[in-house]
Structures are given as C-alpha cells and as structure tokens.
Amino acid sequence: MDAEIIAVGSELLTPYRLDTNSLFLTAELNRLGFHVRRKHVIGDRDEDLRDVFLRALERVDVVVSCGGLGPTEDDRTREIVAEVLGRRLKRNDEILREIQERFRKFGRTMPEVNARQAMVPEGAEPLENTRGTAPGLWLETDGKVIVLLPGPPAELQPMFVREVKPRLARRGAKMRLYTRDLRITGLPESDVDQRVASIYTQYAGTETTILASPGEIQLHPRVWSEDEPAALKLLDEMVKRFALALGENLFSTSGESLEAVVARELQEHRATIAVAESCTGGMLAARLTNVPGSSAYFRGGVVSYSNDLKSAWVDVPKELIEAKGAVSSEVALAMANGIRRRAASTLGVGITGIAGPGGGTPEKPAGLVHIAIADEKAAKERSFRFPGDRDRIRHQAAQAALDMVRRYFLYAPPAKGQ
Amino acid sequence: MDAEIIAVGSELLTPYRLDTNSLFLTAELNRLGFHVRRKHVIGDRDEDLRDVFLRALERVDVVVSCGGLGPTEDDRTREIVAEVLGRRLKRNDEILREIQERFRKFGRTMPEVNARQAMVPEGAEPLENTRGTAPGLWLETDGKVIVLLPGPPAELQPMFVREVKPRLARRGAKMRLYTRDLRITGLPESDVDQRVASIYTQYAGTETTILASPGEIQLHPRVWSEDEPAALKLLDEMVKRFALALGENLFSTSGESLEAVVARELQEHRATIAVAESCTGGMLAARLTNVPGSSAYFRGGVVSYSNDLKSAWVDVPKELIEAKGAVSSEVALAMANGIRRRAASTLGVGITGIAGPGGGTPEKPAGLVHIAIADEKAAKERSFRFPGDRDRIRHQAAQAALDMVRRYFLYAPPAKGQ
Numbered sequence: 001m002d003a004e005i006i007a008v009g010s011e012l013l014t015p016y017r018l019d020t021n022s023l024f025l026t027a028e029l030n031r032l033g034f035h036v037r038r039k040h041v042i043g044d045r046d047e048d049l050r051d052v053f054l055r056a057l058e059r060v061d062v063v064v065s066c067g068g069l070g071p072t073e074d075d076r077t078r079e080i081v082a083e084v085l086g087r088r089l090k091r092n093d094e095i096l097r098e099i100q101e102r103f104r105k106f107g108r109t110m111p112e113v114n115a116r117q118a119m120v121p122e123g124a125e126p127l128e129n130t131r132g133t134a135p136g137l138w139l140e141t142d143g144k145v146i147v148l149l150p151g152p153p154a155e156l157q158p159m160f161v162r163e164v165k166p167r168l169a170r171r172g173a174k175m176r177l178y179t180r181d182l183r184i185t186g187l188p189e190s191d192v193d194q195r196v197a198s199i200y201t202q203y204a205g206t207e208t209t210i211l212a213s214p215g216e217i218q219l220h221p222r223v224w225s226e227d228e229p230a231a232l233k234l235l236d237e238m239v240k241r242f243a244l245a246l247g248e249n250l251f252s253t254s255g256e257s258l259e260a261v262v263a264r265e266l267q268e269h270r271a272t273i274a275v276a277e278s279c280t281g282g283m284l285a286a287r288l289t290n291v292p293g294s295s296a297y298f299r300g301g302v303v304s305y306s307n308d309l310k311s312a313w314v315d316v317p318k319e320l321i322e323a324k325g326a327v328s329s330e331v332a333l334a335m336a337n338g339i340r341r342r343a344a345s346t347l348g349v350g351i352t353g354i355a356g357p358g359g360g361t362p363e364k365p366a367g368l369v370h371i372a373i374a375d376e377k378a379a380k381e382r383s384f385r386f387p388g389d390r391d392r393i394r395h396q397a398a399q400a401a402l403d404m405v406r407r408y409f410l411y412a413p414p415a416k417g418q
Numbered sequence: 419m420d421a422e423i424i425a426v427g428s429e430l431l432t433p434y435r436l437d438t439n440s441l442f443l444t445a446e447l448n449r450l451g452f453h454v455r456r457k458h459v460i461g462d463r464d465e466d467l468r469d470v471f472l473r474a475l476e477r478v479d480v481v482v483s484c485g486g487l488g489p490t491e492d493d494r495t496r497e498i499v500a501e502v503l504g505r506r507l508k509r510n511d512e513i514l515r516e517i518q519e520r521f522r523k524f525g526r527t528m529p530e531v532n533a534r535q536a537m538v539p540e541g542a543e544p545l546e547n548t549r550g551t552a553p554g555l556w557l558e559t560d561g562k563v564i565v566l567l568p569g570p571p572a573e574l575q576p577m578f579v580r581e582v583k584p585r586l587a588r589r590g591a592k593m594r595l596y597t598r599d600l601r602i603t604g605l606p607e608s609d610v611d612q613r614v615a616s617i618y619t620q621y622a623g624t625e626t627t628i629l630a631s632p633g634e635i636q637l638h639p640r641v642w643s644e645d646e647p648a649a650l651k652l653l654d655e656m657v658k659r660f661a662l663a664l665g666e667n668l669f670s671t672s673g674e675s676l677e678a679v680v681a682r683e684l685q686e687h688r689a690t691i692a693v694a695e696s697c698t699g700g701m702l703a704a705r706l707t708n709v710p711g712s713s714a715y716f717r718g719g720v721v722s723y724s725n726d727l728k729s730a731w732v733d734v735p736k737e738l739i740e741a742k743g744a745v746s747s748e749v750a751l752a753m754a755n756g757i758r759r760r761a762a763s764t765l766g767v768g769i770t771g772i773a774g775p776g777g778g779t780p781e782k783p784a785g786l787v788h789i790a791i792a793d794e795k796a797a798k799e800r801s802f803r804f805p806g807d808r809d810r811i812r813h814q815a816a817q818a819a820l821d822m823v824r825r826y827f828l829y830a831p832p833a834k835g836q
Binding site: 010011012013014015017018019020022023026030036037038039040041043045048052055207218220222277280281282284285286288289290292293294295298299300301302304305309313342343355356357358359391 | 428429430431433435438445448455457466625636695698699702707708713718722723724730773775776808809
C-alpha cells in the first residue's frame with residue numbers, strides 16, 4: 001500500500017528550515033506496511049494546498065500531512081481539506097472544550113482565535129494532542145485515509161504513536177518493510193560500494209542504500225515482504241556476506257554509534273580511558289562522554305592546545321617538540337603515554353594534527369593528523385591525511401581515534417568475571 | 419517569478435536521508451529573484467517523474483531538479499524530461515568526450531554504461547561538472563526553463579554557481595529577496611516571539627521566520643523588493659527595533675556562531691581563555707577551537723570527569739567536593755579559578771552538572787548545571803536547570819558557558835593599541 005507525505009508551511013520553503021518530520025513518518029509508515037511514494041513541501045497558498053491533496057488522494061491509499069493546523073488565518077489545511085472532500089466545516093465541541101481546558105491548566109483564558117482549531121471537516125475524528133493545542137484529524141473517504149498532524153515534532157511524534165499507528169495497523173497491508181543498519185569506518189564510500197555492490201545486486205527484490213558522512217558509512221539493506229521469517233533470514237544472509245566483504249571496518253550491524261561500541265568494549269574489558277587532544281580540541285572527549293554512564297570508563301581528558309601545556313599537562317618533553325615539531329608521531333605517542341599516567345587509566349590516547357585552514361606547510365599540510373594509543377606495556381601510532389575543511393578534518397580525526405580504541409580490543413579477550 | 423525544486427532518488431524516500439540540496443538552491447534562487455513555491459521528493463518511477471515535471475512546468479517559470487543523472491538504468495531523469503518536452507534523446511559527442519577524458523585523467527577507461535550520460539534531449543545545453551561525470555542540463559521550452567543537476571552537493575553547488583547562476587541572472591526578475599540573520603541566546607522561543615511579534619507584524623510585505631535549536635534562536639526577517647536601497651533600509655529599521663526588544667540576548671545580526679562572537683571579543687580584548695569541564699565533557703573546548711586561528715586565544719582545557727581529577731588537575735579541594743558535592747556552585751568556581759591558574763590564561767571557565775539520564779537526585783536533578791567564569795580579580799557563578807535529554811542538556815550548557823564569556827566583555831573596553 002502506498003502513502004504520500006505533505007509538509008505544510010511557508011517557512012519550509014526558505015533556505016533555513018527542512019521538513020524533518022518525514023523521516024520519522026517514513027520509518028513509522030514503512031513498519032506499518034506503507035511505501036512512501038512521494039513527499040511534498042508546500043506553503044500556505046490555497047491553490048497549492050488544494051492541488052496537492054487532491055492529486056495525492058488520486059494516487060495513494062494514505063495521505064499524511066504535517067503543519068498548517070495552527071490557530072491563525074495562515075493555517076488553512078483544515079479548510080482546504082474540507083473543500084477537497086466536499087464537506088462542510090463544523091465546530092467540534094469536544095475539541096473546543098479540550099483546547100479551553102488546556103489553556104485553563106496553564107492559568108490562561110483561550111484567545112478567541114484558537115476557536116478556529118475546533119472547526120473541522122464533517123466526519124473528521126480528532127486525534128488527541130497531549131503536547132499542544134492543535135488536535136490532529138483522521139478522515140476517511142472512499143476507502144482512503146487522510147491524516148492531518150501538527151508541525152512541531154514534539155507534538156506530532158507522540159500523536160502518531162498513540163493515535164495514528166493503531167488506526168493504520170488495522171488497515172495495514174500484509175507487506176512490511178524489513179531493514180538493517182550497518183555502520184562502517186575506515187573506508188571511503190566508493191570502496192564500500194565496490195565491496196558490497198556485487199552482493200546486494202544479487203538479491204532481487206531488495207534495495208540497499210549507502211549513506212556517507214565524514215569518517216562513517218551507513219549501509220541499509222531493505223526488503224518488502226509478507227513473510228517475516230523469510231525476510232529476516234534473507235537480511236541475515238545479506239548481512240553475513242556484507243560482514244565478510246567489509247571485515248574489521250564494519251563496527252555495527254544494529255545502527256550503534258562508534259562511541260557506543262567503544263563504550264561497550266571498555267566496559268566489557270573493565271578498562272578505563274583518558275585522552276589528550278590538540279587539533280580535535282575536545283571532540284574526542286565529547287564523543288566518549290556522549291554515552292550515558294560514561295563515568296564508568298572515562299577518567300578525563302586534556303586539550304593541550306598550546307605547546308607549553310603539552311609539556312606541563314601531559315609531560316611531552318620540550319626538546320621533543322623542538323626536535324620533531326608539535327605535530328609529529330613522537331609527540332602523539334608522548335601525549336598518549338603522558339595522559340595515561342596522569343589519569344591512571346588503562347588506555348591513553350594522544351591526538352595532534354593540523355586542522356587548518358591555516359598552519360599547514362608543504363611537509364605538514366592541513367589534514368595531517370597523528371593519533372597514538374597507549375596501554376601499560378606498549379603504544380602504537382598512526383598517521384592520517386584527512387581531506388576536507390577544518391570541521392571535516394576534526395570529525396574524521398575524532399572518529400579515527402575512536403576506531404583505534406575499538407580495534408585495540410578486537411583481539412583482546414573480555415575481562416574475566418569478578 | 420516562481421520556481422519549484424524536484425529532488426529525485428529513491429533513497430530520499432527512506433527514513434535515512436533528507437534532500438538538503440534544496441536549502442542551498444532556495445538561497446541561490448531567492449537571491450536571483452525566484453520565489454520557491456513548492457518542493458518535491460520523488461523516487462525513480464517513470465510515472466511519478468513524468469507527472470511532477472509536467473505539472474511543475476504548468477505552474478512556474480523555472481524547474482530545478484537534482485539527482486537521477488547517474489549512468490545506471492535507475493537514472494531516468496534525462497529520458498523522462500525528453501518525453502515530457504516531446505524531444506528525442508540524442509548523443510552529445512562533446513559530453514561523451516568529456517566523460518571519457520575524466521576517466522582517462524584518473525587512469526581508467528570509461529565503462530560502457532557511462533555512455534548513457536551523454537544521451538540528452540535535443541536542444542539541451544550541457545552544464546559542466548568539474549567534480550564528477552554527470553553533466554547538468556539546461557533546457558528551455560515556451561519561455562520556461564528546466565535545469566537538471568546531479569545529486570551530490572559537492573557536484574551540484576559549484577555547477578550551480580558557475581553555470582546556472584549567470585544564465586538565470588540574465589532572465590532574472592527585478593524582484594529580489596533581501597534578508598537578515600539574527601542570533602539570540604538566553605531566551606526560549608516563546609519569549610523571543612512575544613518580544614518581536616508586535617514588531618514584525620507591523621511590516622506588511624515582510625515575512626519573519628523564527629527557528630529554534632537548543633540554546634539558540636534564529637530570527638530571519640525577509641522582504642521581496644524591486645528597490646534594493648528601500649529594502650535594505652526597511653531591514654535595517656526592523657533589525658534596530660528587534661535589537662531594542664531583545665537587548666543583550668541578541669548576539670549577532672549577521673548570522674555568526676556564538677563561538678565566533680566570543681573569539682572576536684577575546685581577540686579584541688587581547689584575552690586568553692582556558693576551560694575545565696565536567697558534564698559537557700569537552701564540548702565547550704570543541705566549540706572554542708571550532709574557529710580557525712583559535713590558538714591565538716584558547717590556551718587549553720581539561721575534562722575533569724572524575725572527582726579525583728578535579729582535585730589533581732584543577733586544584734578543587736577534596737573537602738569542598740565532600741562538603742558541597744561535585745555538582746555545586748562552589749566546585750564550579752574552584753574549577754574556573756583552578757584552570758585559570760594552571761593555564762595562565764586571562765579567563766577561566768568551570769562547568770559541573772548532571773547531564774543525565776542517570777545520576778540525578780530530587781535536590782540535584784538531571785539538567786542542573788553550574789557554570790563559573792573567573793578572571794584575575796573575581797569570579798562569578800550561575801546555576802541553570804536545562805530541559806531535555808542528555809544531548810540537549812550538554813549543548814545548552816556549552817552554549818550558556820560561551821554566553822557568559824560574551825557577556826563578560828559586554829561592558830569591558832577593548833584592549834588599547836599595542
């Protein structure tokens with residue numbers, strides 16, 4: 001069964017704001033067995049609203065719109081949908097009472113303008129809004145469904161889950177979408193595609209999307225099926241073959257972030273970590289502490305941006321900086337060892353590099369980054385040349401450092417029971 | 419004059435990927451005098467492609483599409499546009515030579531499949547792609563324009579600027595869009611709206627959008643006008659009145675980030691800074707070092723996550739932590755003073771709080787954050803209760819800390835000439 005999504009709001013036609021609701025709605029609709037065939041973004045002109053609803057209803061079984069349900073005269077969705085369906089607008093006293101009640105709860109009287117929100121097309125079922133004044137609306141016509149939702153995600157999402165999902169599930173198709181979320185690092189997008197394309201093209205009836213961001217590739221195989229066990233078996237088989245082709249570069253088959261994987265490894269090995277950063281300026285520490293409960297394994301970090309603080313805070317010898325330069329393998333190793341001792345942690349990580357745009361030289365250009373990891377017995381360093389601007393370079397460096405920590409544990413046995 | 423944007427690609431109808439090209443395209447089209455009336459996202463079904471191009475051409479002067487120009491059989495945009503315009507597909511030898519040349523440059527032979535990219539509708543002008551194989555296409559029909567662009571932003575953006583912009587400028591309307599980008603912090607969205615709504619509603623013919631993210635509100639007044647001086651004067655007047663209404667909460671009228679404003683203040687006052695973070699885990703340091711040239715003012719930072727490192731690294735007395743708790747005004751002040759001394763900087767900032775979801779108590783719930791700023795003579799602390807999840811709390815805390823640094827300089831005279 002097919003669906004279309006209509007995002008209403010003139011602010012969505014400016015250079016400043018994207019419709020993000022459609023990602024949430026697509027995921028939910030797919031799970032319920034609806035294929036999203038088109039998405040539309042329109043402003044608040046009557047002719048556009050009329051046209052988009054009318055034509056979507058001609059094409060698909062379910063039309064979901066978000067936005068345009070506010071109390072002001074710009075909010076025309078209710079009126080236009082009534083017109084498209086040939087129904088009258090009628091005041092719904094239940095909705096009116098709920099809006100008045102909501103204002104009363106916050107110690108205010110309902111402004112007259114909000115009464116417009118209770119004017120709904122005949123036959124519309126109100127969908128309760130637990131987070132705002134605009135109720136959603138459910139309308140049926142000739143076996144098709146129109147769902148009108150408010151624009152703010154904090155209102156739309158719980159409304160969809162509580163009110164729309166059960167109603168759609170009752171009409172839902174047998175065909176459902178099944179999917180997996182694989183995460184890869186250490187390979188560019190073209191390499192990933194080269195390794196996996198010959199696999200996914202063998203599976204007729206499946207679709208696989210590759211999504212790249214700095215330092216990370218996501219791979220999403222998807223299959224529509226009426227037979228859940230068969231779909232899951234098929235995906236398992238694909239994932240197994242992808243895993244073989246990607247090797248150690250694959251760090252999650254369930255959509256985890258790299259820091260979450262690293263957090264789990266640290267905890268499973270009862271290890272702690274501390275980091276000394278220069279060019280990433282705190283981004284690695286921020287990623288590591290992004291995970292709830294990170295105090296169990298993250299001891300602390302320093303951003304030793306200036307050379308004197310590299311010596312004062314993590315014991316990098318002044319002479320070493322003079323001899324090799326602050327951006328060097330040797331300094332990265334000294335930082336990793338230094339922070340490990342200073343924080344009394346199992347592992348220490350040191351990062352030094354040139355994030356640019358300034359500060360580069362022909363021998364040490366922007367994008368050159370040295371990353372070292374040290375434990376009690378040994379230390380290891382890798383040199384990288386990251387492409388892109390300052391922001392991309394810093395992101396890739398933090399990602400590569402996390403990945404070195406992940407790989408450190410690849411062949412280490414988990415800690416023994418206490 | 420009106421335009422519509424069509425994003426083509428079945429991956430844009432998954433829960434994983436949004437069309438972001440349309441933000442760039444909208445900004446460029448607006449500057450050229452084109453109003454974006456609708457945006458469409460469609461997959462690669464012929465019937466959908468045909469319908470969306472046909473109807474858009476009925477409505478507007480310029481239709482811009484992105485995606486669907488690749489070499490594979492899924493990429494049907496060229497074929498369908500030829501069909502819609504009633505033209506034949508013809509091989510363009512110039513395009514073919516350029517694609518072959520591109521492969522040669524990278525030491526490869528052109529795969530046969532790429533020859534499809536040289537098959538274009540009769541009368542189409544190729545738009546050079548300096549970053550990839552798919553050329554763009556410019557087509558005119560009955561005084562209307564269709565522009566076909568490749569999907570990857572790194573290919574689309576330079577192509578638009580070099581090839582499309584000058585062509586559209588020649589046909590451009592006299593009416594142009596003028597806009598400003600105001601940034602506000604320290605006020606919730608509803609308060610900002612309350613302060614500015616009575617202003618912007620007085621300016622007929624203008625539109626103002628409010629865009630909220632954690633710890634920051636953006637305000638974008640826009641006006642379409644044929645009269646540039648009048649439009650700029652009008653915007654100046656609006657901005658002046660907004661500034662009066664928003665007071666010190668307004669930190670930029672030109673779309674700068676808060677860290678860029680803080681960087682400028684630090685440099686103008688020849689001041690340096692160092693930070694000691696707990697719950698933000700490095701995010702404040704990362705923001706401060708986000709600005710190119712930050713080594714001029716950023717000395718360094720520590721993430722003293724564990725209590726013992728708060729003592730060892732920034733001299734917070736153990737007894738103070740025991741008496742007041744690690745999350746307390748007193749510890750934030752001690753961290754600010756401690757890091758300032760340890761880094762020998764003009765200013766020190768200390769942050770301690772509970773980012774959640776765990777770790778809260780009835781007296782000290784998740785979201786409670788203490789932030790202190792210290793100079794040589796004095797220190798100041800503020801306590802916050804931030805709403806939202808771990809990520810939002812951490813973002814708001816880093817933002818509030820940056821804002822305390824900005825406000826520190828509000829009444830300070832700039833440094834005297836050297």
